[in-house]
Amino acid sequence: MTVRDILTVGHPVLRQRAGEVDDTAIGSAEIQELIADLIDTMRHANGAGLAANQIGVPWRVAVIEVVKDNPRYPYKPPIPLTVVINPVIEPLDDELVEINEGCLSVPDLRGSVRRHVNVRVRSFDEHGARRDDIKRGLTAGTFQHECDHLDGVLFLDRVDDPTTFTTWAQFARFGRDEFVERITAFVDRVGS
Numbered sequence: 006m007t008v009r010d011i012l013t014v015g016h017p018v019l020r021q022r023a024g025e026v027d028d029t030a031i032g033s034a035e036i037q038e039l040i041a042d043l044i045d046t047m048r049h050a051n052g053a054g055l056a057a058n059q060i061g062v063p064w065r066v067a068v069i070e071v072v073k074d075n076p077r078y079p080y081k082p083p084i085p086l087t088v089v090i091n092p093v094i095e096p097l098d099d100e101l102v103e104i105n106e107g108c109l110s111v112p113d114l115r116g117s118v119r120r121h122v123n124v125r126v127r128s129f130d131e132h133g134a135r136r137d138d139i140k141r142g143l144t145a146g147t148f149q150h151e152c153d154h155l156d157g158v159l160f161l162d163r164v165d166d167p168t169t170f171t172t173w174a175q176f177a178r179f180g181r182d183e184f185v186e187r188i189t190a191f192v193d194r195v196g197s
Contacts, residue, residue, distance in 0.1 A: 007041075007042050007045060007046075008042075008045050008046050008049045009042050009045075009046045009060040009061075010060065010061075011046065011050060011055070011059050011060060011109050011110060012058075012059055012060065012061055012110055013110050013111065013112060014110055014111045014159060014161065016061075016110075018058050018061055018063060019058060019059065019110055019154070019157065019159065020157045020159075021058065021063055021157050022155070022156050022157045023056070023057060023058045023063045023064050023065045023066075023154075023155045023156075023157075024063055024064055024065065025064075025065055025091050026064050026065055026066060026090050026091055026129075028090075028091075028129055028133055031090060031129055031131070031132070031133040032132070032133055036064075036066070036090075037131070039057060039062055039064070039066060040066065040068065040088055040131050042060065043055050043056075043057060043060065043066065043067070043068040044068050044070075044086065046060060047068055047070065047109075048070070050109050051075055051076050051077045052077065052109050053069065053070070053071045053075065053077070053078050053081060053084070053147050053150075054067060054068060054069040054070070054147055054148075054150065054151040055067065055068055055109065055151070056151050056152075056154035056155050057155075058154060058155065058157075059109065059110050059154060065090060065091045065092065065155045066088070066089070066090050067088075067089050067092065067151040067152070067154065067155060068086065068087070068088050068089075069084055069086075069087045069089070069147055069148060069151055070084055070085065070086040070087065071083050071084040071144075071147065077107070080143075080184075080185045080188055080189060080192075081143050081144075081147070082142070082143060082144060082192055082196075084144055084147065087130075088130055088131040089126065089128040089129075089130075089136070089148070089151070089152075090128055090129040090130070090131070091128055091129055092126055092127065092128035092148070092151075092152050092155070093126070093127045093128070094124050094125070094126055094148065094149060094152050095124060095125040095127070096121040096123070096124055097121075097123040097124060097125055097139070098121075098122070098123055100121070100122040100123060101119045101120065101121060101122065102119070102120055102122050102142070102143075102146070102191055103117050103118070103119050104117070104118055104119075104120050104143065104146045104188070105117050105118075105169070105176065105180065105184045105188075106118045106146075106150060106160045107160075107173065108150070108159065108160050110154075110159065111159060111160065111161060113172050113173050113174075114161075114170060114171070114172060114173075115169075115170070115171050115172070115173065115176050116160060116161065116164040116167075116169045116170045116171070117164060117165075117166060117169035118146075118150075118160050118163040118164055119163070119165065120145065120146040120149050120150075121145060121146075121149065122141060122142060122145060122195060123139065123140075123141050123145060124139070124140050124141075124145045124148065124149065125137065125138070125139055125140075126138045126139075126140055126148050126152075141195055141196060142191065142192055142195040142196055143188065143191075143192060
């Protein structure tokens with residue numbers, strides 16, 4: 006288990022679609038080591054998730070976890086550690102929510118992205134078991150963000166209004182309170 010360097014915007018691997026993992030290889034030492042490194046790296050950076058291509062490995066593997074009192078995302082509902090391999094996301098309806106997102110691969114920048122509120126996530130877990138889960142609210146947004154990475158898409162590509170781009174410091178100064186108030190009411194309404 007190792008904390009790995011996180012690639013930042015401009016690195017070509019971040020713009021490539023990651024390759025499928027053969028389901029018979031999920032239990033291999035190589036994939037299990039990758040999963041452990043993703044978890045260590047995500048936790049070290051206080052992230053809510055991390056995709057394999059963010060550490061330079063072009064496979065469709067991502068980890069997601071939101072712990073209580075995460076300093077980067079204190080408004081996000083907790084998400085237990087979840088490993089997704091070869092995930093496929095399907096929106097369940099047309100309801101969208103605007104989320105002010107940041108990314109470990111885009112340091113010190115945030116922007117508003119519209120995400121589906123209700124999605125189905127089909128994947129394999131770290132043991133090779135098939136999963137079919139429904140994710141809602143901010144949790145659904147987190148899963149969409151990580152799956153975008155695996156398709157070579159950054160949150161920057163999903164921002165419709167470039168005037169919403171802000172640094173972390175300016176977000177804290179001018180936008181955080183309004184966003185947290187709005188998104189807390191949203192979480193109270195839809196859960197997770």
